[in-house]
Amino acid sequence: MNTPANKPKTAVTPTRDENYAEWYQQVIRVADLAETSAVRGCMVIKPWGYALWENMQRVLDDMFKATGHQNAYFPLFIPLSFLQKEAAHVEGFAKECAVVTHHRLELNADGKLVPTGELEEPLIVRPTSETIIGDAFSRWVQSYRDLPLLINQWANVVRWEMRTRMFLRTAEFLWQEGHTAHATRAEAEEETLKMLDVYADFAENWMAMPVIKGEKTAGERFPGAVQTYCIEAMMQDRKALQAGTSHFLGQNFAKASGIEFLDHTGQREHAWTTSWGVSTRLIGGMLMTHSDDDGLVLPPKLAPVQVVILPIYRNDEERAKVLDYCESVAAELRGQHYAGRPVSVTVDRRDERGGEKVWSWIKKGVPLRVEVGPRDMEKDALFVGRRDRTPKDKTSIARSEFVATIGQLLQSIQDTLFQRALEFRAAHTRQIDSRDEFYAYFTAERSDPNLPPPIHGGFAMTHFGGSVELEEQIKNDLSVTIRCIPQQATESGTCPFTGNPSPTRVVWAKAY
Amino acid sequence: MNTPANKPKTAVTPTRDENYAEWYQQVIRVADLAETSAVRGCMVIKPWGYALWENMQRVLDDMFKATGHQNAYFPLFIPLSFLQKEAAHVEGFAKECAVVTHHRLELNADGKLVPTGELEEPLIVRPTSETIIGDAFSRWVQSYRDLPLLINQWANVVRWEMRTRMFLRTAEFLWQEGHTAHATRAEAEEETLKMLDVYADFAENWMAMPVIKGEKTAGERFPGAVQTYCIEAMMQDRKALQAGTSHFLGQNFAKASGIEFLDHTGQREHAWTTSWGVSTRLIGGMLMTHSDDDGLVLPPKLAPVQVVILPIYRNDEERAKVLDYCESVAAELRGQHYAGRPVSVTVDRRDERGGEKVWSWIKKGVPLRVEVGPRDMEKDALFVGRRDRTPKDKTSIARSEFVATIGQLLQSIQDTLFQRALEFRAAHTRQIDSRDEFYAYFTAERSDPNLPPPIHGGFAMTHFGGSVELEEQIKNDLSVTIRCIPQQATESGTCPFTGNPSPTRVVWAKAY
Numbered sequence A, B: 001m002n003t004p005a006n007k008p009k010t011a012v013t014p015t016r017d018e019n020y021a022e023w024y025q026q027v028i029r030v031a032d033l034a035e036t037s038a039v040r041g042c043m044v045i046k047p048w049g050y051a052l053w054e055n056m057q058r059v060l061d062d063m064f065k066a067t068g069h070q071n072a073y074f075p076l077f078i079p080l081s082f083l084q085k086e087a088a089h090v091e092g093f094a095k096e097c098a099v100v101t102h103h104r105l106e107l108n109a110d111g112k113l114v115p116t117g118e119l120e121e122p123l124i125v126r127p128t129s130e131t132i133i134g135d136a137f138s139r140w141v142q143s144y145r146d147l148p149l150l151i152n153q154w155a156n157v158v159r160w161e162m163r164t165r166m167f168l169r170t171a172e173f174l175w176q177e178g179h180t181a182h183a184t185r186a187e188a189e190e191e192t193l194k195m196l197d198v199y200a201d202f203a204e205n206w207m208a209m210p211v212i213k214g215e216k217t218a219g220e221r222f223p224g225a226v227q228t229y230c231i232e233a234m235m236q237d238r239k240a241l242q243a244g245t246s247h248f249l250g251q252n253f254a255k256a257s258g259i260e261f262l263d264h265t266g267q268r269e270h271a272w273t274t275s276w277g278v279s280t281r282l283i284g285g286m287l288m289t290h291s292d293d294d295g296l297v298l299p300p301k302l303a304p305v306q307v308v309i310l311p312i313y314r315n316d317e318e319r320a321k322v323l324d325y326c327e328s329v330a331a332e333l334r335g336q337h338y339a340g341r342p343v344s345v346t347v348d349r350r351d352e353r354g355g356e357k358v359w360s361w362i363k364k365g366v367p368l369r370v371e372v373g374p375r376d377m378e379k380d381a382l383f384v385g386r387r388d389r390t391p392k393d394k395t396s397i398a399r400s401e402f403v404a405t406i407g408q409l410l411q412s413i414q415d416t417l418f419q420r421a422l423e424f425r426a427a428h429t430r431q432i433d434s435r436d437e438f439y440a441y442f443t444a445e446r447s448d449p450n451l452p453p454p455i456h457g458g459f460a461m462t463h464f465g466g467s468v469e470l471e472e473q474i475k476n477d478l479s480v481t482i483r484c485i486p487q488q489a490t491e492s493g494t495c496p497f498t499g500n501p502s503p504t505r506v507v508w509a510k511a512y
Helices: A020-030 A047-066 A088-095 A130-140 A185-205 A251-256 A280-290 A317-333 A354-364 A374-379 A398-406 A407-426 A433-439 A468-478 B021-028 B047-066 B087-093 B128-142 B186-204 B252-257 B281-290 B316-336 B354-364 B374-379 B401-404 B406-427 B435-441 B467-478
Strands: A033-035 A043-044 A076-078 A097-109 A115-127 A148-160 A172-182 A210-217 A229-234 A240-248 A260-262 A268-270 A272-280 A307-312 A345-346 A368-374 A381-385 A392-396 A429-431 A459-463 A483-484 A505-509 B034-036 B042-043 B077-079 B101-105 B113-123 B149-158 B172-182 B211-216 B227-234 B238-246 B261-263 B268-270 B272-279 B307-311 B344-346 B368-372 B383-385 B394-398 B429-431 B460-462 B480-486 B505-509
Touching: A020 A033, A020 A280, A043 A047, A043 B042, A043 B316, A047 A172, A047 A185, A047 A280, A047 A368, A088 A251, A088 A260, A115 B047, A115 B113, A130 A172, A130 A251, A148 B172, A148 B354, A185 A229, A185 A240, A185 A272, A185 B252, A210 A398, A229 A280, A229 A407, A240 A280, A251 A272, A251 B467, A268 A272, A272 A317, A280 A407, A280 B374, A307 A354, A317 A398, A345 B034, A345 B172, A354 A368, A368 A374, A368 A407, A374 A381, A381 A398, A381 B252, A392 A398, A398 A407, A407 B281, A407 B435, A433 A459, A468 A483, A468 B460, B021 B034, B021 B281, B042 B047, B047 B172, B047 B281, B047 B394, B128 B172, B128 B252, B128 B368, B172 B186, B186 B211, B186 B227, B186 B272, B211 B467, B211 B505, B227 B281, B227 B406, B227 B480, B227 B505, B238 B281, B252 B272, B272 B281, B272 B401, B281 B406, B307 B316, B307 B354, B316 B368, B316 B374, B316 B401, B344 B406, B354 B368, B368 B374, B368 B406, B374 B383, B383 B401, B394 B401, B401 B406, B406 B429, B435 B460, B467 B480
Parallel strands: A307 A345, A307 A368, A429 A459, B307 B344, B307 B368, B429 B460
Antiparallel strands: A033 A043, A076 A115, A097 A115, A097 B101, A148 A172, A172 A272, A210 A229, A210 A483, A229 A240, A240 A272, A260 A268, A368 A381, A381 A392, A459 A505, A483 A505, B034 B042, B077 B113, B101 B113, B149 B172, B172 B272, B211 B227, B211 B480, B227 B238, B238 B272, B261 B268, B368 B383, B383 B394, B460 B505, B480 B505
16 A cells, blocks of 8 residues: 655654654544543543553453452542541542532522532542441451352442643542451462462563562551552653552551451451552553554553454445455454454544545554455455554455464464563663662763753662661652562662661653 | 241331332341442442442443444533523522532641632532533534534532432432434434433333433423433332433534534534433332332343252251252353353352241342252252242242253243233323312322322323423322323323313323
C-alpha cells in the first residue's frame, strides 16, 4: 500500500522521543480510547477504551473467583465519621475528597439552581472502601466459621487529584477492590501475597507487561496498612508505574471497625484483614509499555478486535465478491479459539479510502490486519500485517494456513511484546553502588531549556540502609523514589548513601 | 426429612398474606441478598444478591451487543449547569440529588473533619446521564456517517429518595442506561421500541416474569421525553412494578446539548435521541413474582447455583464415600449446558445439621436440591426436590437419567414459574366498564385497623378518555395510576369516567 509522499513518517505526532507526555495523550486520541470531560479531572472512557477494560475485568474476575472470592457491592458514600475510625487512614485519605453536603436543589428567584437540604453529617464519595466494608464485615463476622471472608467489589472511586492525566490519575476512576478477613495473621499474609501473584500473573501473561513484585518502604505504604506490596512496571520513558497493590492490614481496620469473632476456644478476637486493587490505570500502563509512534499496540489476549479484515476493491462488482470472501474468512476465524475465547474478528465494510482504513486500525493497535483484494482471492491467500512489525512489513499467507495457525500467530505477537518489554527493562536497569553514579544516572542533561528533558535513567538497583528522611531527601533532589524492595532477594551489600549494611537491593525510579 | 414438631410451617415469618411488605424484607434477609447500610437509603448488595445482578448483566449485555450497542463510561458527576439545559428535565430530576459542594477535608481545632475547598460550581451525583452523555455526543456526532451512535453504560446512580425499600427504591442503585442518537425520527422511534422488546424478552424468557408492554400517559413520562414506553409486571400483592423503560426523546436533548450533524445534503440538523434503562430493581421484581413463604424462588436461567448437592451421612467413613460420589455427580452435571452456560452446581460440604443445610438452600431459592445418602449411592439414584414444589415433595431419580435430562428439568421449572405468574396475573386482571366497580375494585375492606390492609384488587383494564387532571384525581382517591396504554390494542369503547370515546383499554393498578 502506497502512502502519499507528504504523509508524515509516523501516525502520531509528536513521537515518543520528541515529547513523551504529549505522545501519550495523542495515542489516546488517535486510538479513540478516552477524552476529557466537562467535569474537572473526570474522563469519558470511549467504546474502544472501555472494551479493553471489559476484557481486563473478565479475566481478573475469573482469577478472583478461581481463588475463592465473591463479588458484592457497598455504598458509594462514606459517612465522615467512618473515615476517622482509623488514624493513619484519615491522614492518607481524608484530604482531597468529593464531599456531599446537600441533598436537594431548588430554583432561586433568579431561576438558578442552588443546593438546599443540608445533611446532618456530610458524606464522602468513596476514595477506597476499607471503612464502609469494615462496617459490613463487623456484622457478617461472628464466629471462626464465618472466616475467611473473601469479597471483591467492582466500583468507581473518587480522589480529588490536582494534576490529572487520562487513565493514570483521574479524579474518578474504575477499579476493583478486594477485601478479606481471616482468623489468623498467617492466613491474611498468605492472601496478601496470593493476590500479588494474581496481579503479576495478569500483568505478565495477559498484558504482556513485565513487573517486579515487591514490598513498599514505610513511607510509601497504604495509609493504615502494616505492609503494602506492589507490582512495578517500566514504561518506555523509563519511569515506573505502580500497576497494582496488595495490603496486609494487620488488625488495624478490624479494630477500627469492630470486626471480631469467637475462635475455636470461645475467645473473642479481632480478625486480620487485607485489601488489594487494580484500576483503569492498567490501560495507561499497557499503552505506555507497548505502543509506538504509529499509535496503540495491543497484546492479542486483551485486544477487543484481534483480526481486522480489510477488503480491497475497485468497483461494485469486485466489492460484492471480495466482501463475501472476507466474511467467509471471518466466520472461519471465529470458529477458532485463543486465550479462552473465540477469535475476535471485524470486517471493515466502510466505504472509505483503503489507506485511511488501514491506518485507523494500526492506530487502534489491532494485532493482525488482513488485506484481501481480487488477486489474493484468486490465489486463496491473505495479505497479513502484524502490529508488532512495521506497517509495510506484510506477508502473503495461504488462507487455510492462516486460519489453522491463528492461535499461534496471536501468541507469537503476545510473546514478542512481552519479550521486547523485558529486554527494554533489562537495558534500562542498572546496578549502582555509588552515590555519585546514582545522582548522575537520574540527572538529565538538557540541551535546550525550552524542550522537555530527554528520556534518560531507568531503574536503579542499589543497596539501601537509610531512613525515611533520607528517602525523602533523595526524592526532593531527583524526584526518584524506592519503588519496592523486590520479593526476589539479591546479594547483601552496603548502602552507597550511608555505608550501612543492607540485606538486598531495592529498585529506584522516577514514577507516575 | 423430618422437621421438629415445633418448627413453624413456613421458613419466612410473616407470610405473604399476613404482611406482604414485611414478608418481602424477610425474604431478602433469609436469602442473604442484601442489607441496609449505615448510609441513609443505600443498601449493601451481598454476594447472593450480587451474583443475581451479574447473571442479569451478562445476559442483558449480550442482548445489547447483539443489537449493535457498545459500552462506554461517563463521569459520575454532572455540573449543575448541565441539568438546567433541558427545561422539563430540571423539573423532574433537579430535586432530590446528592450535591457535592466541597473537595477537601481538614481536621479542625477540635480534631473533627470538616469540609473545605468549596467548588465554584456544585456537582450533582448523576441521577441519570442524559445531559453529561449529551455533552459527549455533541462532540462525537458531526456527520450522518457518525450515526446511529449506539451506546450503553453500566453504572451507579443516586436519587435522594425519601422512602426507600431494598432493591425497589434506594438512594443509590445499579443500572444500565442506553443512550442513542439517530439521523431520523423513524430510526429513533424504531430503536426505542426495539429496546422495549429486548426488555420484555429478558423479563419473560429469563426472569420468567410476564410483562405488559405499553406507553406511559403524559403525566408519567420521563422528564424531557416525547414518549416513554415501559414494561409492567404484576407482583404477588397484585401491585404493578415498572420493570424497565425506553424513552423516545425526540430532538429535545439534542437541542439542549447541541447534538448536530451534517446530513447527506450538507444541511445541519439536530439528531434524534433515545434512552432506556433497567436497574437492580429487577431483583426486587423477580423476588416478588416467584418467591413464597419459604423464601426466595429463582428462575433457573438466572440462579447463581442451579443445583445444590447435599451429602447425607452418619459417620466419617460414610462422609468420605458420599462426598466423593457427590463430587462425581457434580462434575458430570457441570459438563452439561443450560441456557448458554455450564450447569452451576454446588456440593454443600459444610459440617452442619442436614435439615438446616437443606432449608438454607430452599430459602436461597436454588431450583434443584439433590440429597445423596449411602442408600441412594447403592442404587445409583438421587433424591431430588424442586423449588417450584413443596419442600417435602421429593423424587428418587436414577443418576444417569438426572444428568441426561438436567436441561429439561431446569427448563420445566423455568416454564412452571412463568406459567404460574401468567395465571396469577390473569386471575387478578379485570375488565371494568363502570366507575363504581372501578372504585370498589381498588378499595380494600379492612377488618382490623391495626393490621395492614388485605391484598386485593389487581390490574383493571378500562377505557379512558380523561385528562391528566382526572388521572391525578383518581390517583389521589385510590393511589391507583394508569400503568400504561398497552401496545397490544383492545377493542375501542367508552371511558367509564367521562363518557368520552376511547380507542383502546389502559391498565390501572397500584404500583411500586
